[in-house]
Amino acid sequence: EAQVTQNPRYLITVTGKKLTVTCSQNMNHEYMSWYRQDPGLGLRQIYYSMNVEVTDKGDVPEGYKVSRKEKRNFPLILESPSPNQTSLYFCASRDPAGEHYNEQFFGPGTRLTVL
Amino acid sequence: AQSVTQLDSHVSVSEGTPVLLRCNYSSSYSPSLFWYVQHPNKGLQLLLKYTSAATLVKGINGFEAEFKKSETSFHLTKPSAHMSDAAEYFCVVSRTGTYKYIFGTGTRLKVLA
Numbered sequence: 180e181a182q183v184t185q186n187p188r189y190l191i192t193v194t195g196k197k198l199t200v201t202c203s204q205n206m207n208h209e210y211m212s213w214y215r216q217d218p219g220l221g222l223r224q225i226y227y228s229m230n231v232e233v234t235d236k237g238d239v240p241e242g243y244k245v246s247r248k249e250k251r252n253f254p255l256i257l258e259s260p261s262p263n264q265t266s267l268y269f270c271a272s273r274d275p276a277g278e279h280y281n282e283q284f285f286g287p288g289t290r291l292t293v294l
Numbered sequence: 295a296q297s298v299t300q301l302d303s304h305v306s307v308s309e310g311t312p313v314l315l316r317c318n319y320s321s322s323y324s325p326s327l328f329w330y331v332q333h334p335n336k337g338l339q340l341l342l343k344y345t346s347a348a349t350l351v352k353g354i355n356g357f358e359a360e361f362k363k364s365e366t367s368f369h370l371t372k373p374s375a376h377m378s379d380a381a382e383y384f385c386v387v388s389r390t391g392t393y394k395y396i397f398g399t400g401t402r403l404k405v406l407a
Contacts, residue, residue, distance in 0.1 A: 221397040281326050285338040
């Protein structure tokens with residue numbers, strides 16, 4: 180089944196404790212992206228990657244890092260989480276060509292709470 | 295620069311009546327426009343997309359949207375609401391061929407029995 184998977188789905192942590200949220204897609208998509216969703220704000224793009232080793236900042240990159248060492252994986256790293264990063268996070272991938280051109284496929288989400 | 299405005303944060307309709315969710319966009323370039331739906335505690339599902347082909351776009355579950363360049367709008371409609379349509383809906387704009395997507399703040403649709 181074509182899908183985007185995220186782990187963990189739920190995470191409660193404390194301020195300053197480094198964490199990684201993994202994202203993997205099995206559709207051979209070149210483009211991947213991370214978003215955070217906060218009430219009343221919709222989804223805001225954190226980082227995106229056009230291909231392996233190519234990443235760029237979205238609208239709210241502060242406090243986050245990403246890496247793209249292989250096409251299928253795009254982990255989101257919080258080196259020193261803070262309470263204002265408590266949010267619902269979504270990973271997405273996109274095929275740059277073909278029938279589903281320009282459509283993003285979303286993972287199930289990761290709910291992160293930073294105490 | 296691009297932006298998208300969803301004009302209503304909450305919409306309530308009775309089951310069987312029409313649905314209208316409003317979205318206005320701003321884009322200096324030829325836009326791609328999308329509507330996504332998010333059911334409670336679920337991920338996002340694509341309803342429909344506009345990418346410079348037909349201006350009236352049909353999507354899944356009976357939804358459709360019309361791209362109106364003169365009004366910079368991309369409103370989502372459905373002739374008859376079902377209880378299962380209760381969810382949050384997001385309008386999204388992207389510059390065709392680029393990698394950035396701008397989401398609206400969402401419209402929560404409530405369907406009354």
